[in-house]
Structure formats: structure tokens, C-alpha cells
Amino acid sequence: MEFVTGIKEKETINIADIISGERYGSTVKLNGAVHTIRDMSEFAFVVLRKSEGLVQCVFEDGRLADFNIKSLREESTVEVEGIVHKEDRAPNGFEILLTKIIVLSEPAKETTMPIPISKWKLNTSLETKLALRPVSLRNIRERAIFKIQEGLVRGFRDFLFAQNFTEVRTPKIVAGNAEGGANVFKLEYFGKKAFLAQSPQFYKQTMVGIYDRVFEVAPVFRAEKHNTTRHLNEYTSMDFEMGYIESFEEIMEMEQAMLLYTFELLKREYEKELKILNIELPDITKIPAVRFDEAKRLVSEKYNRKIKNPYDLEPEEEVLIGKYFEEEYGSDFVFVTHYPSKKRPFYAMDDPKDPKYTLSFDLLFKGMEITTGGQRIHQYDEQVDKMVVRGMDPEDFTNYLMIHKHGMPPHGGLGIGLERLTMRLLNESNVRETTLFPRDVSKLEP
Amino acid sequence: MEFVTGIKEKETINIADIISGERYGSTVKLNGAVHTIRDMSEFAFVVLRKSEGLVQCVFEDGRLADFNIKSLREESTVEVEGIVHKEDRAPNGFEILLTKIIVLSEPAKETTMPIPISKWKLNTSLETKLALRPVSLRNIRERAIFKIQEGLVRGFRDFLFAQNFTEVRTPKIVAGNAEGGANVFKLEYFGKKAFLAQSPQFYKQTMVGIYDRVFEVAPVFRAEKHNTTRHLNEYTSMDFEMGYIESFEEIMEMEQAMLLYTFELLKREYEKELKILNIELPDITKIPAVRFDEAKRLVSEKYNRKIKNPYDLEPEEEVLIGKYFEEEYGSDFVFVTHYPSKKRPFYAMDDPKDPKYTLSFDLLFKGMEITTGGQRIHQYDEQVDKMVVRGMDPEDFTNYLMIHKHGMPPHGGLGIGLERLTMRLLNESNVRETTLFPRDVSKLEP
Numbered sequence: 001m002e003f004v005t006g007i008k009e010k011e012t013i014n015i016a017d018i019i020s021g022e023r024y025g026s027t028v029k030l031n032g033a034v035h036t037i038r039d040m041s042e043f044a045f046v047v048l049r050k051s052e053g054l055v056q057c058v059f060e061d062g063r064l065a066d067f068n069i070k071s072l073r074e075e076s077t078v079e080v081e082g083i084v085h086k087e088d089r090a091p092n093g094f095e096i097l098l099t100k101i102i103v104l105s106e107p108a109k110e111t112t113m114p115i116p117i118s119k120w121k122l123n124t125s126l127e128t129k130l131a132l133r134p135v136s137l138r139n140i141r142e143r144a145i146f147k148i149q150e151g152l153v154r155g156f157r158d159f160l161f162a163q164n165f166t167e168v169r170t171p172k173i174v175a176g177n178a179e180g181g182a183n184v185f186k187l188e189y190f191g192k193k194a195f196l197a198q199s200p201q202f203y204k205q206t207m208v209g210i211y212d213r214v215f216e217v218a219p220v221f222r223a224e225k226h227n228t229t230r231h232l233n234e235y236t237s238m239d240f241e242m243g244y245i246e247s248f249e250e251i252m253e254m255e256q257a258m259l260l261y262t263f264e265l266l267k268r269e270y271e272k273e274l275k276i277l278n279i280e281l282p283d284i285t286k287i288p289a290v291r292f293d294e295a296k297r298l299v300s301e302k303y304n305r306k307i308k309n310p311y312d313l314e315p316e317e318e319v320l321i322g323k324y325f326e327e328e329y330g331s332d333f334v335f336v337t338h339y340p341s342k343k344r345p346f347y348a349m350d351d352p353k354d355p356k357y358t359l360s361f362d363l364l365f366k367g368m369e370i371t372t373g374g375q376r377i378h379q380y381d382e383q384v385d386k387m388v389v390r391g392m393d394p395e396d397f398t399n400y401l402m403i404h405k406h407g408m409p410p411h412g413g414l415g416i417g418l419e420r421l422t423m424r425l426l427n428e429s430n431v432r433e434t435t436l437f438p439r440d441v442s443k444l445e446p
Numbered sequence: 447m448e449f450v451t452g453i454k455e456k457e458t459i460n461i462a463d464i465i466s467g468e469r470y471g472s473t474v475k476l477n478g479a480v481h482t483i484r485d486m487s488e489f490a491f492v493v494l495r496k497s498e499g500l501v502q503c504v505f506e507d508g509r510l511a512d513f514n515i516k517s518l519r520e521e522s523t524v525e526v527e528g529i530v531h532k533e534d535r536a537p538n539g540f541e542i543l544l545t546k547i548i549v550l551s552e553p554a555k556e557t558t559m560p561i562p563i564s565k566w567k568l569n570t571s572l573e574t575k576l577a578l579r580p581v582s583l584r585n586i587r588e589r590a591i592f593k594i595q596e597g598l599v600r601g602f603r604d605f606l607f608a609q610n611f612t613e614v615r616t617p618k619i620v621a622g623n624a625e626g627g628a629n630v631f632k633l634e635y636f637g638k639k640a641f642l643a644q645s646p647q648f649y650k651q652t653m654v655g656i657y658d659r660v661f662e663v664a665p666v667f668r669a670e671k672h673n674t675t676r677h678l679n680e681y682t683s684m685d686f687e688m689g690y691i692e693s694f695e696e697i698m699e700m701e702q703a704m705l706l707y708t709f710e711l712l713k714r715e716y717e718k719e720l721k722i723l724n725i726e727l728p729d730i731t732k733i734p735a736v737r738f739d740e741a742k743r744l745v746s747e748k749y750n751r752k753i754k755n756p757y758d759l760e761p762e763e764e765v766l767i768g769k770y771f772e773e774e775y776g777s778d779f780v781f782v783t784h785y786p787s788k789k790r791p792f793y794a795m796d797d798p799k800d801p802k803y804t805l806s807f808d809l810l811f812k813g814m815e816i817t818t819g820g821q822r823i824h825q826y827d828e829q830v831d832k833m834v835v836r837g838m839d840p841e842d843f844t845n846y847l848m849i850h851k852h853g854m855p856p857h858g859g860l861g862i863g864l865e866r867l868t869m870r871l872l873n874e875s876n877v878r879e880t881t882l883f884p885r886d887v888s889k890l891e892p
């Protein structure tokens with residue numbers, strides 16, 4: 001009988017193994033995709049693309065008796081052997097003088113790349129880039145975007161684990177929806193009507209009754225019919241929910257501390273990608289917090305703008321609030337608090353001092369909402385009353401109300417749009433740039 | 447202007463702060479849900495439930511002048527103050543002599559728990575437990591199940607990060623599906639037909655072309671019409687995919703090493719839950735690997751069972767294979783390799799030595815499949831040919847075939863059903879026991 005007993009060490013090594021430095025002068029074996037070939041007649045540069053970065057290899061005529069460099073094609077994958085040399089002009093400071101090339105795989109016959117992925121910047125339209133996503137992501141800058149995104153999620157999780165949060169996974173096929181409205185996807189579910197979850201709201205609140213503090217990073221679905229630069233029909237929501245809060249400000253404090261931790265993580269472990277994308281991480285040691293009505297007033301005064309609707313924020317007002325706090329306080333972030341009750345969902349807790357407003361907030365990052373959060377109603381009667389006032393039938397929410405009926409601690413939480421957070425951090429103007437395979441009204445593929 | 451500048455230290459402390467020991471004899475403040483009240487006339491035991499565990503508090507008549515213990519209700523949440531005493535018979539070895547109780551919230555008036563969640567074992571049917579999931583999960587054993595599940599996901603992620611895998615998030619609303627068949631949920635998508643992803647197969651392969659090694663932990667959707675103890679219509683798939691493999695055995699080695707790491711993580715960080723659930727972690731230092739046809743033969747001989755269909759495994763045969771390797775090699779796990787080509791999807795790589803079989807495997811855990819994996823076709827022509835032989839139209843897969851067309855390294859990967867892995871580890875007989883909010887043909891709520 002054969003047994004599987006763990007990972008065998010591979011003969012091929014990584015860039016990290018080489019730049020530790022001790023390999024200089026010795027022969028190494030590594031693999032990668034052929035990113036570019038530059039044939040200089042006497043010799044050729046063959047640049048390999050690996051997950052970690054690029055490796056410059058030098059092919060000298062005659063050194064590999066049986067290999068014809070003309071037969072090597074870009075985007076083939078290879079295993080090579082060669083001698084490592086220090087070379088300051090090469091990526092990572094070294095190059096490899098090839099002594100052997102084995103071709104592992106090749107692109108289809110007579111095809112060429114539809115997009116010059118080895119260029120530093122893909123000078124093509126977003127439309128083209130997205131249509132060719134499976135290959136355009138091979139570009140060094142494009143793929144760096146999603147490493148940064150990985151780091152944002154890692155930061156969120158690692159920080160919350162350290163704060164005694166429990167990770168949960170809640171269903172995406174649901175019978176009813178938390179956020180209401182028309183923007184919900186319908187599904188045929190064995191003869192019953194079902195929906196795709198717009199948010200994990202009901203479930204994450206439920207789980208506070210079980211673990212006190214919970215989080216989830218998962219897809220959510222919004223059937224938004226309008227195609228804007230900041231909306232997606234499927235996106236990643238980073239949600240947390242915490243019990244035993246004394247005020248909704250604790251939720252904002254948790255978010256600010258989480259973002260601070262995450263940016264430090266990026267600095268520490270994603271330095272390469274920050275450099276590739278030329279990202280300067282914003283200072284987030286303190287975030288100004290301003291009431292909704294006050295924010296409207298400040299912006300109206302400073303930018304000489306009439307307040308049209310005192311109970312809503314227009315996107316343009318959001319931009320101006322962002323601008324105001326950048327100019328006045330040098331902050332890319334601002335918490336806007338106490339949103340009007342009529343603009344918040346039925347589970348939002350009203351401010352006892354003025355029930356026209358809620359104990360809630362948005363976090364704006366460079367003038368765009370990236371987070372919505374707040375305290376939730378935890379007492380049964382209060383929740384039922386608010387439903388009735390809104391013309392909702394509590395009978396439709398029996399499963400959700402079970403938690404209020406049987407006792408819930410004071411609690412609240414938030415949801416962060418991962419793609420928007422990435423978009424703002426990278427100063428991109430379209431959220432599709434920071435979504436691996438975006439879904440919108442007209443885009444369902446690739 | 448007010449600023450948010452991080453988490454304020456809370457006055458309330460946790461169980462971990464107390465069992466470090468130095469708080470004995472001093473006054474502490476903590477919060478929790480009232481799990482049970484046992485009124486002994488002269489005094490009462492009030493047990494608090496916190497995320498970390500239970501805390502026994504003692505209420506002595508007269509000590510809290512203004513508090514009537516008769517008014518306290520189970521499942522209220524409270525903040526209490528009291529003096530910590532060593533008490534070996536209490537959970538975690540201490541109790542708290544109460545000096546103050548503040549009620550933070552209460553269940554609805556005149557309600558009682560529909561299920562005795564404070565009992566050690568909920569002696570109710572699975573049906574009842576699931577119908578009351580929002581509260582039945584408050585039971586100590588029930589909630590321990592999903593802490594273990596959290597640990598399984600953490601192990602998977604942490605191990606793969608250390609092995610240079612990149613975490614990705616791929617779309618769940620898709621235009622076509624990888625696994626084919628009828629068990630796919632259909633969706634109305636702005637006048638177009640869309641589906642819910644049965645697996646991230648196409649996307650994770652695509653991402654190997656970008657990062658060499660990738661993983662994803664996310665929901666997948668299967669419109670299975672049959673209600674069995676081991677099927678769900680929505681479950682969590684832990685997927686990885688790795689490039690530059692020299693053989694499909696590398697994928698099995700990666701999985702075995704990952705599981706070994708994960709079980710060590712459980713031992714280290716989930717000791718409490720392992721104890722609550724009385725779980726003995728299986729030995730996984732080596733896993734036997736047997737060919738599909740050989741496994742069928744071994745089982746047929748030992749258990750005197752006729753081979754009905756040489757190209758398929760019946761669930762009963764899976765059970766017997768599990769039994770065989772437990773009896774003969776003392777292993778709860780067995781890799782079954784080289785599944786027949788006709789039972790594997792079109793992207794599976796056939797064994798060049800015998801194309802009736804594929805370079806693929808399942809991992810069985812106590813006689814149940816918890817993983818399917820294998821090497822994928824990476825050359826364009828080979829993939830197109832296999833599609834054509836199967837009567838598929840390559841034109842329908844243009845986006846997927848883009849990766850083969852433009853070069854892919856030899857690669858393969860696997861998917862692990864998280865709920866099934868948990869189920870087997872806990873010796874549960876129904877996968878719904880280890881699913882937070884299960885979805886099946888008849889269950890869409892809660």
C-alpha cells in the first residue's frame with residue numbers, strides 16, 4: 001500500500017530563496033511563465049513571470065546545444081536551470097545565465113496575446129481589459145491590485161480574531177431580505193420563491209446572541225439596475241456585529257482600529273505591491289466624526305450650496321464632505337453619524353434624544369461611502385412597533401424576531417464594501433478596476 | 447470636532463482575564479446572558495453565558511439591597527459586579543459573589559424559551575433544533591460545533607498562506623457552469639439567464655495563470671432534488687488550485703499536510719470545544735492511497751460483494767472502502783485515485799497510461815467523500831478535443847478556453863466540503879447538524 005505523508009521538497013526554488021543572496025554563483029532550478037523574450041541575436045533575455053515577481057534569464061547562443069530560442073514562445077511555461085548572477089538592473093537584483101530549458105506547456109498554435117500584458121501599464125479601455133480578464137490579470141500591475149485586496153481581508157480577519165470575534169458563514173439563499181426594496185435577485189427554489197441575500201444582516205445579528213462578537217467576509221447580491229462607476233451587482237461585504245456595546249461609537253472605534261491594523265499589515269507584508277501600484281497609505285490614526293445634519297450645514301456654508309433635502313445625502317454632497325474634511329482636517333476619512341431614521345432600515349435604533357435620527361453612521365473614504373453601520377434595536381416590543389409604524393407585518397419576520405423575543409444584548413455592527421475600499425485606496429475611478437470578475441447589468445462574463 | 451482614535455478599554459472583563467488567577471479576592475465587572483437561575487431560597491446561582499464559556503455567580507439575599515432576584519429572567523443580558531472566589535466545582539474553577547446587577551436587556555414579556563438550551567444535550571429532534579436555530583445555537587454544545595468549523599477554515603487558510611497561495615474571491619452569479627448536469631439554480635438576471643456557481647472551478651484555474659497557487663473559501667450552490675443526510679443545496683467549499691505540479695499526487699500531499707496542520711491548530715486553540723464535544727482527532731500522519739479499481743476489488747473480496755458497475759462507486763461501497771482501510775491500516779482517511787474518465791468532468795486530465803481513467807482522486811473520511819480533486823487539462827487542443835468527444839461545443843466556453851489558448855502551467859486542485867468534513871470529525875450522522883443554517887429542498891428558513 002502507498003501512503004501520502006506530506007509535501008516533498010521541490011527542486012525548483014522561489015525568488016525569495018534566491019534574494020536571500022547565498023545562491024549567487026551557484027546553479028538553481030526554477031519554473032515560471034515566459035513573460036517576454038527579447039532576442040539580441042548573440043543572446044536573448046527571457047523574463048519569467050512567477051507569483052512573486054519577474055526573473056530575468058539570459059540565453060546565450062550555443063550554451064544550450066539542443067535548444068533553439070526561436071522555438072520558445074511567450075506565455076509558455078518552463079522549468080529552467082542556470083547560474084545566478086548579481087545584476088542590479090534586473091528585477092530583484094539578479095539574473096540567471098541559462099544552462100537548461102524544459103518547456104512544460106505552450107499556448108495554442110498560432111495564437112498571440114490579444115493584449116500586451118507584459119507592458120507596465122495596459123493602455124486599453126476598461127471594457128477590453130474586463131473582456132480579457134483571464135489574461136489581462138497576468139499583467140504585473142493588474143494582479144498587484146488583488147494582492148492588496150487579499151491584504152485588506154487578512155487585516156480585517158486577523159484584527160477581529162484578536163478582538164475575540166468568531167467567524168461565521170451564513171446562507172446566501174434566503175426566504176426574505178433585510179434591506180428591502182426592489183434590488184433583490186429572485187430565484188426559483190423547488191417551486192418556492194427565494195432570494196439572494198442582500199446582506200447577512202439578520203444572520204449576523206442572530207449570531208451575536210450566540211458568540212457575542214461575529215464577523216463574515218462573503219458575497220452579497222444587489223439587483224441594482226443602474227450602471228454606475230461605484231455599483232456592482234455582486235460584491236464582497238466584510239461584516240462584523242458586536243454585542244454588549246454601550247454606545248454605537250464603539251463600532252466606529254472598532255473599525256478605525258481595524259483599518260489602522262490593516263494598513264500596518266499592508267506596509268509590512270505587501271510592500272512590493274504598494275510600490276508597484278504607487279500607493280501611499282492614508283493616515284488613519286484619527287478619523288473625524290460629524291453628525292449628518294452638521295455635515296450638510298458645513299458643506300452648504302463652505303461651498304455655497306443650497307440644502308435641497310435635509311434627510312438625504314446626494315453623492316455630490318458626499319464628495320464635498322470628503323473634500324471639506326480633507327481641506328480642514330487633512331483626513332481622507334470621515335464618519336458621518338446620526339442618519340435620518342427614514343433613510344435607515346427598520347432594524348436601526350433611533351436616537352432616544354431625537355428619534356428623527358438614528359444611532360448610525362457611514363464611513364466616507366475620499367468622498368465615497370465605504371461602510372454603513374450602527375446600533376440595532378434589541379428589544380422585542382421596540383422592534384415590532386417600528387415594523388408596524390412602517391407598515392410591515394411582523395408575522396413575515398417570525399424567524400428574525402425570535403432573537404429579540406428570547407433576549408438579545410445591546411448590539412450593532414457594520415458592513416464594508418471590499419471592492420470600494422480597494423478602489424479608494426488605489427485612487428481608481430471605477431469599482432470594476434478593483435473587482436476580479438465584475439458583475440453588472442450588462443456583464444455576466446467572464 | 448470629535449475624533450475616533452481607537453478602542454477604549456472596557457471596564458468589563460473576560461473569563462480569560464479571571465482565570466489567569468490574579469483576580470481572586472478582588473471585585474470584577476463582567477457582562478453576559480443569564481443562562482440559568484437556580485433559586486435556593488437563601489441564595490441563588492446565576493450562571494452567565496459568555497462567548498468563552500459559563501460563569502457561575504452567587505446571589506445572596508440581602509447583599510444587593512435594591513435587587514429582587516425574582517425579577518431576573520433567563521436570557522436577559524446583564525452587567526454584574528462581584529468578588530471572584532476560587533471554586534473548583536464551578537465552570538473554569540471560579541465563582542463570583544455578586545454585589546451589583548444591571549439588567550441590559552430582557553426577553554419579550556411573558557415568553558419562555560421554546561427549547562431548554564441550558565441543558566447539556568438538547569434532547570430534541572433535528573427538525574425542532576433547526577426550526578429554532580436562532581436560539582438552539584445558544585446551547586453550549588451546539589455552538590461549540592461551529593467554533594470547530596471556524597478552526598477548520600483557519601487551518602486551511604493559514605496553511606495555504608504559508609505555502610505561498612493567494613486568496614481569491616470569484617463570482618457566484620455565472621453565465622455557465624463547470625460541473626454541468628441538472629443540479630444548477632437558475633436566476634433571472636436583467637433579462638438574461640444566469641446561474642449560481644456550482645463550484646469556482648473555471649475561475650480558480652484561471653487564477654493559477656495569475657498567481658500560480660490560489661485558494662478560496664466560499665459558498666457553492668447545488669440544486670440537488672434529493673434530500674439525503676449528506677447533501678445540502680448550499681454549502682461551503684474550500685478550494686485550492688496549484689500550478690507547476692509534476693504529478694497529481696502533489697495535490698494529495700498538499701491536502702494531507704494541510705489537514706495535519708489544521709488538526710494541530712484545533713488541538714492548540716480549540717481544546718475547550720474538542721472537550722465539550724468529546725472529539726478525538728484522528729491520526730493523519732499518513733493516508734493510504736489506493737486506485738479506484740483496486741479499491742473496488744479489495745472491498746469486493748473482503749466483504750464478499752459483487753461488483754455491479756466497474757465505473758462507479760456506490761455510497762455503500764464508499765462506506766466499505768472506509769471500513770476496509772480502518773480495519774486493515776487503522777486509518778480513518780483513504781485517498782481513492784484514478785477515477786474512471788466517464789465519471790469525471792470534461793476538464794479532468796486522463797491518465798496517459800490508460801485514458802479510461804483520470805489523474806484524479808477523492809478523499810474519503812470514515813467512509814464518506816469529503817474531497818474531490820485532480821489534475822486538469824492545461825493544453826488547448828487536448829481540452830477542445832475532449833469537449834468535442836463529449837458532444838460539447840467549445841464555442842460555449844470561449845472565456846474559459848482563453849486560459850488554455852494563452853498558456854497554462856500543468857495544474858490541479860481540489861474542493862473540500864466544509865460541512866461534511868465537520869460532520870465526519872464530529873461523528874454526526876446528518877450534515878445539517880454541522881451547518882449553521884442548512885438549505886435543502888424543504889428548508890429555506892431560518
